[in-house]
Amino acid sequence: MVRLLELAGRPFLIAVEESGRIILLLISTITWMLRPPFRFRLIFKQMEFVGVNSIFVVLITGTFTGMVFALQSYYGFKMFGGESLVGATVALGVTRELGPVFTALMVTGRVGSAMTAELGTMKVTEQIDALHSMSVNPIHYLVMPRIVAAILMLPVLTIVSDFVGILGGYFVGVELMKINSGIFMAKIVEFVDLEDIFNGLIKAACFGLILSLIGCYKGLRTTGGAEGVGKATTQSVVLSSVTIFISDYFLTSFMF
Amino acid sequence: MIELIKICKSFKGQKVLDNLDLKIEPEKITVIIGGSGGGKSVLLKHIIGLIKPDSGQVLVNGTDTAKLNDKELNEVRKMFGMLFQDAALFDSMTVGENVAFPLKEHTKLSKKEIDEIVEEKLLQVDLKNVTHKMPSELSGGMRKRVGLARAIALNPKIVLFDEPTTGLDPIMCEGIDNLVINTQRHTKATFVVISHDIRSTFKIAHKVAMLYEGKIIKIGTPEEIRLSDNPVVKRFISRETEKACQT
Numbered sequence: 001m002v003r004l005l006e007l008a009g010r011p012f013l014i015a016v017e018e019s020g021r022i023i024l025l026l027i028s029t030i031t032w033m034l035r036p037p038f039r040f041r042l043i044f045k046q047m048e049f050v051g052v053n054s055i056f057v058v059l060i061t062g063t064f065t066g067m068v069f070a071l072q073s074y075y076g077f078k079m080f081g082g083e084s085l086v087g088a089t090v091a092l093g094v095t096r097e098l099g100p101v102f103t104a105l106m107v108t109g110r111v112g113s114a115m116t117a118e119l120g121t122m123k124v125t126e127q128i129d130a131l132h133s134m135s136v137n138p139i140h141y142l143v144m145p146r147i148v149a150a151i152l153m154l155p156v157l158t159i160v161s162d163f164v165g166i167l168g169g170y171f172v173g174v175e176l177m178k179i180n181s182g183i184f185m186a187k188i189v190e191f192v193d194l195e196d197i198f199n200g201l202i203k204a205a206c207f208g209l210i211l212s213l214i215g216c217y218k219g220l221r222t223t224g225g226a227e228g229v230g231k232a233t234t235q236s237v238v239l240s241s242v243t244i245f246i247s248d249y250f251l252t253s254f255m256f
Numbered sequence: 257m258i259e260l261i262k263i264c265k266s267f268k269g270q271k272v273l274d275n276l277d278l279k280i281e282p283e284k285i286t287v288i289i290g291g292s293g294g295g296k297s298v299l300l301k302h303i304i305g306l307i308k309p310d311s312g313q314v315l316v317n318g319t320d321t322a323k324l325n326d327k328e329l330n331e332v333r334k335m336f337g338m339l340f341q342d343a344a345l346f347d348s349m350t351v352g353e354n355v356a357f358p359l360k361e362h363t364k365l366s367k368k369e370i371d372e373i374v375e376e377k378l379l380q381v382d383l384k385n386v387t388h389k390m391p392s393e394l395s396g397g398m399r400k401r402v403g404l405a406r407a408i409a410l411n412p413k414i415v416l417f418d419e420p421t422t423g424l425d426p427i428m429c430e431g432i433d434n435l436v437i438n439t440q441r442h443t444k445a446t447f448v449v450i451s452h453d454i455r456s457t458f459k460i461a462h463k464v465a466m467l468y469e470g471k472i473i474k475i476g477t478p479e480e481i482r483l484s485d486n487p488v489v490k491r492f493i494s495r496e497t498e499k500a501c502q503t
Contacts, residue, residue, distance in 0.1 A: 121347075125347075126340045126342065126344040129306050129340065129344065130338070130340060130344035130345075130346070132305075132333070133304055133306065133416075134333070134357065134358045134361065135330040135331070135334050136361055137326065
């Protein structure tokens with residue numbers, strides 16, 4: 001019986017231990033953020049990688065998310081003659097949930113995985129030890145710029161995603177399903193507050209922190225050569241995605 | 257002066273270093289020999305503070321580095337340069353950027369001055385026209401040379417080498433050996449080299465220390481080691497010499 005409990009409790013203990021280590025990495029990163037040199041060049045380089053290079057994928061996913069959401073809402077609302085609410089539904093859904101969450105998931109796949117793979121490779125090839133040996137703290141040099149860049153760029157990408165999502169919804173609703181354009185826009189203005197958009201952007205910044213923190217953590221903990229890097233990358237994407245969904249629920253219940 | 261006193265280190269219950277004592281003479285080349293997986297790299301990483309001992313003291317110029325916090329340790333590490341087994345060059349940077357890295361991090365020199373030092377250090381390790389190449393474009397021997405140029409960029413007082421000749425052909429090994437000897441003569445720094453290459457060890461070492469089962473079982477000049485009665489030392493030397501003759 002005791003052995004059974006031990007076996008059942010083991011994954012829980014590992015999860016608690018990992019969470020503790022991730023929080024310690026976060027605290028250490030915050031400490032290094034406040035210490036000079038502030039490494040603006042590295043932060044800008046990471047902002048380009050996280051933000052500018054992710055624009056295309058965010059444009060595609062954002063547009064089609066808005067389009068499919070408009071299509072499904074139209075079919076639903078049509079059953080009781082509420083087609084005029086399609087615009088507001090799409091805009092609320094996109095700004096509050098779909099924009100931040102889908103953007104974060106796409107960036108996790110593209111950027112979070114790359115962070116783990118890059119740091120993981122550096123770890124197994126002793127490049128991280130080399131940084132230590134040259135009196136350069138890897139958290140200051142590698143982790144801090146990535147986390148700052150992700151926190152700053154996720155809201156920017158989310159704004160882009162929100163915009164093209166609503167545009168996609170407009171195209172499907174107004175151009176394809178022939179909803180009156182004036183009503184479509186008027187309902188958006190009526191139901192969507194600036195607060196909805198703003199809270200969505202705060203969520204996006206939180207997701208940026210989550211995906212970069214987990215991406216860097218998994219990279220720095222990598223062991224065991226190429227196989228280890230592959231394993232760490234998979235774990236990073238899965239853990240980041242799951243954490244984004246879980247935290248999304250709590251952020252939503254807290255904000256709205 | 258580096259001194260390790262009663263160092264113990266275990267990984268997952270397995271003892272790697274067991275009450276190890278070692279004194280490293282300044283301005284000399286000390287080579288630590290021992291079998292693969294015997295804890296040589298672990299020992300080297302203790303010296304530079306990359307690994308902390310479970311117990312014991314690591315004294316660098318009288319300071320116990322095992323007790324320092326990160327900030328204090330970083331100050332002590334500025335005295336060190338280290339050449340890693342596979343050179344550990346940053347593969348996102350060019351050769352020039354790799355060598356310039358410690359200079360950019362720890363000095364206020366202008367770009368021109370840094371470029372001049374980079375050229376000088378690369379010449380010191382017999383490399384020309386490689387500044388703009390990426391590490392992936394270099395051979396194993398060249399990578400080690402760049403690693404050494406980076407390690408000595410700040411003119412450190414202590415340089416650590418983790419198996420500098422591993423994975424290189426005999427001619428390349430000889431080149432690296434000569435480079436180690438010449439660089440030490442030129443810089444007058446303390447060199448600590450980890451190796452299991454006996455031929456290379458006897459060529460470059462002022463002092464040789466044999467690590468076995470977590471302890472230094474013999475330390476002396478190459479001649480003293482060669483004539484040692486210790487059965488483990490004798491067996492290690494004869495086996496490694498045999499291997500060297502076969503290659």
